[in-house]
Amino acid sequence: MTKTVFIDGKKIEYEGNKTLLEIARENNIYIPSLCYHPKLGPASMCRVCVVEVEGMRGLQPSCATIPAEGAKVLTNTERVIEARKTVVNLLLSNGNHNCLSCEVNGDCELQDAAYHLGIEIPAFLIEQPEERDESGVFILRDPGKCIKCGRCIEGCNRLVVNEVLDFGYRGGEIKVICDNDIPMGESTCVQCGECVQLCPVGALIDKKAIGKARTWETHTVRTTCPYCGVGCQLELHMKEDQIVRVTGVEDAQPNQGHLCVKGRYGYDFIYSGDRLTTPLIKENGVFREASWNEALDLVAGKFKQIIQESGPDTLAGVSCARSSNEDSYNMQKLFRGVFGTNNIDHCART
Ligand code: SF4
Ligand code: SF4
Structure with missing residues (x-):
């Protein structure tokens, strides 16, 4: 069923049960969050995405508000901007947000919000980080920026259900902790990096990224992970x-x-000097x-010779765990359909 909402006077029609923030993003209306x-x-914790909704008391977090049919919403009133400014000012003040030397300068949602709100210098005292x-091993935690x-x-x-991180302590002491507030390297963290992302x-x-490039110096290349047949989609920041x-x-x-x-x-193996760059044929050891x-002619000739002399079941194939599903599928097709044997397996099967 098509529904209607008015955001800053603009009539927007949408389908489904969406929050105001989702509707705004789909229609290129910027609400910081x-x-x-x-x-x-919806988490509704930071209160940066607040908006005014006609008929509702107080400011509403747009990430957690499902609008009523025909709701009228204002995203940029003085009240909204002041509320956002207060939150962002407090966050900037309560930490060590040294953007100039920060690794994520240019790719930081707090920096974006501050820029959008015109905050140049935090309004309050900066505490010791x-x-x-x-x-x-792979992740650096900087609580001063949290x-x-x-x-x-x-x-x-x-x-990822690794259950390592949680909020610890209370009030002004609250912070993200690993297990019972022990260093990440000693905790049960598996360094998957979900939290970093x-x-x-x-x-x-x-x-591994520290000091390698400013965010605006990089471009991304999409590829498939080389490690197993799941085929996870990666973005390489180059x-x-x-x-x-x-x-x-x-x-x-x-x-x-x-x-x-x-x-x-x-991914370091990509740059290893030991990588093979050309096929190798063994002669006299x-x-x-x-x-x-x-190389391919030699291998094909040997396969033909073995099949002619001893039959197809004297051949066996083991496909590589780093192959994509499609490559493994082609491998079994080659053995079953072309060579005529079911002797095909996968090296990560056991
Ligand atoms: S460390 Fe966790 S809680 Fe702190 S800013 Fe990053 S995602 Fe948020
Ligand atoms: S790296 Fe993975 S396991 Fe470790 S804290 Fe982050 S999300 Fe949890």
Whole structure:
């Protein structure tokens, strides 16, 4: 059923049960938000996305408000802007938001909100930031930049279900902790990096990316993870021809942005000097370089010879766990349909 809402006087028709924030985003109306992430749904914690809804008392968090039919919504009134400014000012003041040297400068939702609201200098006193936790193998935690939005906690507990992160302590002492407030490197964290991908600021950082590039110097290349047949979709953040960091593609199957530690951080082998760059043929116990045509002709000739002399069941194929599903499918087709044997298996089967 088509529904109607009026945002800043503009009539918008939409389908389904959507929040005001979702409707606004679909119609290119900017409402800043920090704790909301499409994968996590409404959190209604940061109160940066507040709007005025005619007939409703007080300001409403747009990330958690489903509008009534024909609702009239204002996203930019003085009251709304003042409320947002107060929240963003408090967040900027209560931490070490040194944008100039921050790794996510240019890719930070708090910075975007401050820019949108015209905040140049935080209005309140800056507290002494907490020390950074560098104990994780791949992840650096900087509590001084944390805005306590809870996105990392939701992701760790509800999406990847590793149940490491939580809010600890109370009141002004509240902070994100690993297990019972121990360093990340000593906790049960598996370094999957889901929390890093969800963090809207620079409080969780990929260590391998530090100092490699400013965000605006990178471009992204979409590819499929080389590690297993699941086929997770990756975005490689590249500076020239070097990978700076890897993220999961948020709205793509099969992984919906999630990655394991290998897919996100295990890409160094690409630059290994030990990688083979040409086929090798072994002669008299010694490898020599060969062309692809020569190597493929040799292998095809040997297969034919074995089948003619001893039958197809003397051949067996083992496909690689790093192949895509499509490559593994082609491999079994080759063995079953062309060679005529069912001797085909996969190296990660057991
Ligand atoms: S890296 Fe993964 S397991 Fe570790 S805290 Fe982040 S989301 Fe949880
Ligand atoms: S570490 Fe990042 S995602 Fe987690 S609560 Fe802090 S700002 Fe939010």
